[in-house]
Amino acid sequence: MTWTHKNLLGLEGLSREEITFILDTAERFHEVLDRPIPLVPALRGKTILNMFYEASTRTSTSFAMAAKRLSADVVGFSKASSSVKKGETLLDTVRTIESMRVDGVVIRHSCPGAARFIAQRIDAFVINAGDGAHEHPTQGLLDLFAARKRLGSFEDRHLVVVGDITHSRVVRSAIYGFSTMGAEITVCGPATLIPPHFKKAFPNVGIETDFDMLLADADMIMMLRLQLERQGKGLFPSIREYRKLYCLTAERMKKAKPDVVVMHPGPMNRGIEIEPAVADGPNSVVLAQVRAGVAVRMAVLYILAGGELEH
């Protein structure tokens, strides 16, 4: 197929063919990761800039690794080490990087629309690595990749996403990605952590506050990280109560399908939203997700850079 998008700002609007194309491309890079020297020359001579305005270890590392496995040059900064702290505006930062002539920009930012803001103003391609609570498309893709490996396809499969729905970019990208691929989706969490107009925004997505009601029917359960500082804002009363209502425990797993796929975008609060026995158990694809992350990001970088895949 012919790829027509300059950037990857979100999964909203991507077709099933386009997502499948990325996942299939990622499959080929996934094999590369098994080689003794996991390196292809596809992006040799290209420069990728990682701009991380928010603390992130796994996503920034994953993108850096993906770019290096493609033989690209990777430069990057995080908020703590850049002039952002000196008060430079995003617009000035954009102009600066544009004049350095990079080929691609990966950006993580706390404000929705930040990746789009940059994409509208530079020639290089832009990959959104998370913009506030809006989207995190490569996370959605790696979730799809890891789940597809277990389930084969998504038709008539049911994804349950549990946790802080309001503040999660992961859930929004999951909704666009999984629903486009044919899955049914239900989000679950306390009423204080689900936006009041969520149903209107996503009419085909189910909403449920009782986790136990959903266990028997789920083919995939995605547990979201609980941001502990939300407690201070009065959004949930205590970890003890959250755990009682929403922790994916071994006990709850007994009510789930035996082959249910358990996902978590990480980093996990072990013992809060997911019990260690479940996180490390046979249903969990948490580590497969991390590995899938590198392959998917290689695929996205490769496709957006317009590379030709040999062999």
Place this chain on the structure above:
Amino acid sequence: MSTRFLIRGGYVFFPEEEAMRRADVEIAEGRIARIAETLPAEADTLIIEAQDKLLSPGLVDLHVHLREPGREDTETLESGAWAGLAGGFTTICAMPNTQPPTDTREQAAFIRKRSDELGLARILPIGAATKGRAGEEITEYALLKEAGVVAVSDDGYWLYSAEVMRHALEYAGMLGLVVITHAEEPSMCEEGVMNESAVSAKLGFKVRPGVAEEVAIQRDIALASCTGSHLHVAHITTARGVELVRQARAKRIKVTAEATPHHLLLTDEALSSFDANYKVNPPLRTEEDRKALLEALKDGIIQAIATDHAPHAIEEKEQELDLAPAGMIGLQTALSVLWESLVEPGIIKPELLLRLFTTGPASVIGEKVELKEGGPANLVVFDPAARWTFDAESNRSLSWNSPWFGKKLKGKIEHVFLGERHFSF
């Protein structure tokens, strides 16, 4: 000394009767000399042909932000007064959130004096309701009034303390001053960028929910009721907020309200563009809210259209939405965009729109608007068919943060007569 003008063949809006009819208007020596169906042109008379054009008393804006003193790079009293004139406003009320704020007699007197010196749109200061706009101690309302203040408000902030708001109403009521409330309960709006709706649920923005406005209006109405004082709700935006005002007015509580052009024409769907020009406080609401505002205009629940003209520097606006300041400019575009979008399609009558721009707002601050023989010249000529582009050349403001900037608009102010002065645009 001054020129005699004959404005011929236009549709004249007579505010007292709230009627429009074709008439010739003669202006001489800063006054309206004659009004009649047809007037002969005297010698030395400058004739302005106004067939298919509209004559109205100068418009009144209850709510503008002029950034002087403090941020003269984004607007001065002079540039704001020019923008007002170009939009047909001959009276504009300046909110007190300058640096320093208009919280003393001296600050208010400075604005009045400057306004007189300029001789452009008349700038009426609104005094801060509390010292430093800190929400704690009320300012010297009597001295402020003496210096020309027409209302008090901590606009930008809701008076969080119910006790302070009660005293503000009591004290202002004693002096016949109106208290203008920015009705948004702030604990519900922290860091909020847009309305809470299906759009925010999709985009992931932090929110300023409509219920925050309801909560604030509800409390303020209770306090207006108990004090008997006049409460004016600035930039009302929600269907339920309007309903609260409707109920209060039915109980004869002294509550008035204004709506902005942007809340009457735009909805929160605009934020899908991630364009910071659509970030305003209170935020753009839903289509349902917008329709409720239009109904409230027709029912007389909302008495005034006010622009909430809020200039911001481009470098402040061209940022991530979370960081960009809220507000858009509106003085120069208000009449044009509302005429084209509401009057032309027949959604509201021209007489109503002009009332909402003239006698409506004037009555909130206890002023009169006249258009009659012998009265002072305070008159604008508007061509509803004229096409123009709101761009760097036509813009009179020092800022250009407006979603209409760069757009082709229909309907233009061509002349303003204000006392002995005549401006053409």
